[in-house]
Amino acid sequence: MMSKMKMKNNHFRLAWERNLRTWKIWWKLCPKFFVSCTSYSVFKALSPYVTIWLSAQIINELARSKNPERLFQLVLIQLVSAALLALCTGMLNRWFNCETDSMRRKYDRIWMEKMMKLDYADIDRQYVYELYSQVKQNENWAAWGFYKSTDIFQKMVLATLRIFGGIALSVSLFVLPVPAGSGALTLLNHPLCALLMIVFMLGIAFLSPICANKSDAYWNRYASEARFGNRLFNFYSFLGEDRKREPDLRIYQQQENVCEKYLEQNISFSKASAISKAARGPMGLWMATSRAISVVLTGVVYLFVCLKAWAGAFGVGSVTQYVGAISSLFLGISDLLEQFGTMQANSEFLKIAFEFLDIPNKMYQGSLTTEKRSDRQYEVEFQDVSFQYPGTEIWALRHVSMKFKVGERLAVVGMNGSGKTTFIKLLCRLYDPTEGKILLNGIDIRKYKYEDYINIFSVVFQDFKLMALTLGENVAGSKQYDREAVTLSLKNAGFADRMERMPKGLETYLYKDLEKDGVEISGGEAQKIAIARALYKDAPFIILDEPTAALDPIAEAEIYSKFNEIVGDKTAIYISHRLSSCKFCDEIAVFHNGSVVQQGTHESLVADESGKYYELWNAQAQYYTEEETQTA
Structure with missing residues (x-):
């Protein structure tokens, strides 16, 4: 039993810490939201109490002395105060709504800034993509996560203010005595009676949110199913808006044969879904029980207040005051406790969000400044570089060693999966080598400031x-x-x-x-x-990854004919599947199975009949020869 209590306390502490952290992030991003929220909540929570108190005074005056002058003053005060409170509440509500809308527009900055700060190696991981996708799907489902935390804050402030206001106006209910000679009703003066009444009402006030929180717990239970349903809906429902997909959608009737079929199979939010069944079953029953308990509380309050008024403890006007005050007081208590439960439910969604936001930057950023040389005398060298992508034991590159000469035109060729793209990612320091070093002017590139280093590259x-x-x-x-x-x-x-x-x-x-x-x-x-x-x-280095793949032959020839003029004194690295387009390069590096198997000029490589380049060259040359023959 003690261990369960300790576990619940730990869960609540963790939930509080996560939501508090979220509020701190929101405060840094948009502090005016909290100011407007608190100001609006003060007027929204306390305005009804002013009306309740003044109404009670008017009714009491009508029931007792019926002084016209006093009645006029009270009615005037109520009208003026109601008008001023309505005006202030309306203005603050508009301010609050504006800040809420502004906050939602700023919200994306949280994720944009994290994305920009993440190591590319992490952005490229499927796990990180899935994590971010879960965050967005939770928001799309029922605004769980960061958005829910702002709703919790607003409701907690409102509930707290209602509690204070309710206590202020209802404390006299338990202090004012029933006059002597009221018969059995004088028992209401006994301290134990008042204590039992308070305990009973508190018990009901606590029981109602407990039931509501049990209902909210189902949101967590079916979160995974809801995320998957949202993902299917968001993907297949909006395919028709993607212009690039339009030809395929029409030619292959994908809208009817694929999209609609998957949407029909997606029952995550239909009547047959587990979520819907829970809403009609235990989830709905717990929430209905919560509301029923609140109604019982209202009935008990009416009974207690009316008995004391019947006995003569206070005037009939005070009945309105006490019933309204106590009902609002315990509504505040119930709402506050319910928000504690919502906070715990939201904690699991915040856990996913912070798991993404807390992904550490493992890549060393360096401290040396990259020298800005007007002569562009930069030299890059790969020293026995090997690389494995995270989560796999397969070597994408193995023992690659080469040096780039200043102003050189280097072509990188090879079959798909040979390591060409990985080579470029390492060169641009999107990844760090698993083994070996990459040097810039004799210094390990990891020692340079990251932004300075990548600024020496232009990449297509x-x-x-x-x-x-x-x-x-x-x-x-x-x-x-x-x-x-x-x-x-x-x-x-x-x-x-x-x-x-x-x-x-x-x-x-x-x-x-x-x-x-x-x-x-x-x-x-x-x-x-x-x-x-x-x-x-x-930049001193220009990297072109299949730069002419979408160009027609004339445009491609135009680019190649003046490539040296375009590149100037830059060091150019050119990746291509078209070996015929590599002849203008000073040197060609042939990749195969993650290794550099050949390196040299086009003439020297094509002369080596046992080499990989010769094999690739003749395969393409044969294809082009057959194509020309068929065309002729």
């Missing part, structure tokens, strides 16, 4: 993304930019003719997400803009 990733902003802002990655430099970068990337046809030049919006006059661009055009973005950054 294979799955790059553009934003629904202006053309100039997309290239510069900023609202403020050098127009001449942006224009030159677009020209070098082969986008000059298309830019001239754009209605507003660099000020033309891409896509129609934010601007109805936005311009839709093709995949090849987007790729040219991505190349221009890499050129505009003007």
